[in-house]
Amino acid sequence: MTLKRRKNRTPHPMCPLSDCMAFIGGAWTPNIIWYLSSGPRRFSELRADIPLVSAKVLTQRLRELEERGILSRAVLDTSPPSVEYALTDLGLEFMPVIQAIAEVGQRLKDKAAAAA
Amino acid sequence: MTLKRRKNRTPHPMCPLSDCMAFIGGAWTPNIIWYLSSGPRRFSELRADIPLVSAKVLTQRLRELEERGILSRAVLDTSPPSVEYALTDLGLEFMPVIQAIAEVGQRLKDKAAAAA
DNA sequence: GGGCGTGGTTACCGGCGAGATACTTCATTC
DNA sequence: GAATGAAGTATCTCGCCGGTAACCACGCCC
Numbered sequence: 001m002t003l004k005r006r007k008n009r010t011p012h013p014m015c016p017l018s019d020c021m022a023f024i025g026g027a028w029t030p031n032i033i034w035y036l037s038s039g040p041r042r043f044s045e046l047r048a049d050i051p052l053v054s055a056k057v058l059t060q061r062l063r064e065l066e067e068r069g070i071l072s073r074a075v076l077d078t079s080p081p082s083v084e085y086a087l088t089d090l091g092l093e094f095m096p097v098i099q100a101i102a103e104v105g106q107r108l109k110d111k112a113a114a115a116a
Numbered sequence: 117m118t119l120k121r122r123k124n125r126t127p128h129p130m131c132p133l134s135d136c137m138a139f140i141g142g143a144w145t146p147n148i149i150w151y152l153s154s155g156p157r158r159f160s161e162l163r164a165d166i167p168l169v170s171a172k173v174l175t176q177r178l179r180e181l182e183e184r185g186i187l188s189r190a191v192l193d194t195s196p197p198s199v200e201y202a203l204t205d206l207g208l209e210f211m212p213v214i215q216a217i218a219e220v221g222q223r224l225k226d227k228a229a230a231a232a
Numbered sequence: 233g234g235g236c237g238t239g240g241t242t243a244c245c246g247g248c249g250a251g252a253t254a255c256t257t258c259a260t261t262c
Numbered sequence: 263g264a265a266t267g268a269a270g271t272a273t274c275t276c277g278c279c280g281g282t283a284a285c286c287a288c289g290c291c292c
Contacts, residue, residue, distance in 0.1 A: 016221030017146045017214070024217075025141070027279065030133050043240060054280060059241060079288050080239045093220060098133070100216035101140075104209060105132030108139075143250065159269055170251060175270060195259050196268045 026061055028053045033098050040086035142177055144169045149214050156202035
């Protein structure tokens with residue numbers, strides 16, 4: 001799922017699951033959408049939000065997501081120029097998925113904590 | 117995201133998003149869970165359900181999911197012996213995510229159709 | 233005014249996950 | 263006796279992803 005129509009990732013053309021995963025399946029994509037859901041953020045803020053992503057991959061993912069219309073990219077003419085990313089309306093469509101992922105992840109964590 | 121604790125895929129240890137994606141991020145994983153959600157299915161049925169997945173990857177994914185307790189594997193002594201896979205209770209926990217993915221995928225497809 | 237830090241991006245290299253295709257084993261069926 | 267079907271395994275290749283390093287334009291500091 002990261003495609004130029006991320007060609008090889010969960011293709012299965014007629015399947016809504018695969019269609020959606022083609023957008024959010026790329027590494028770190030859910031995290032990026034999550035952190036942008038509370039408002040626009042700059043590149044370096046996203047790096048701080050998601051410390052384990054490398055700058056290279058973050059750039060790649062942001063470019064892909066922009067290309068697909070999930071987020072917008074605006075260069076601010078500060079110096080040095082910084083770049084602000086924001087979810088588009090299309091990007092907001094994915095929030096139910098991101099939220100479900102976060103909730104299930106939290107529930108699993110709670111269970112693990114309760115079991116320990 | 118798909119791991120032996122799929123090591124390099126969305127690690128970010130403290131994040132519920134990454135925790136959940138570590139389970140369902142592997143290629144074809146959402147599809148497998150989706151088709152198992154309506155009841156146990158055999159290997160060859162899953163292959164027919166998801167025609168674009170190769171046998172190798174399907175085997176890998178099923179093994180991983182079994183190892184993590186998301187599904188169970190039962191060898192039936194028919195001849196030739198067949199193998200039946202079924203979601204466990206833990207596996208069922210992921211259904212909200214799978215459903216959200218399917219719904220958003222469907223909505224995107226509807227929009228695309230409406231736009232055309 | 234030359235070295236240094238900063239924000240964002242790109243180039244190069246290596247590992248491993250994933251796709252494609254072919255082959256295996258055993259028992260039934262024609 | 264050949265073909266078929268179930269459930270894989272083997273091999274090869276390709277592309278994503280991670281890490282490191284370099285890049286460019288600007289402002290700072292002594």
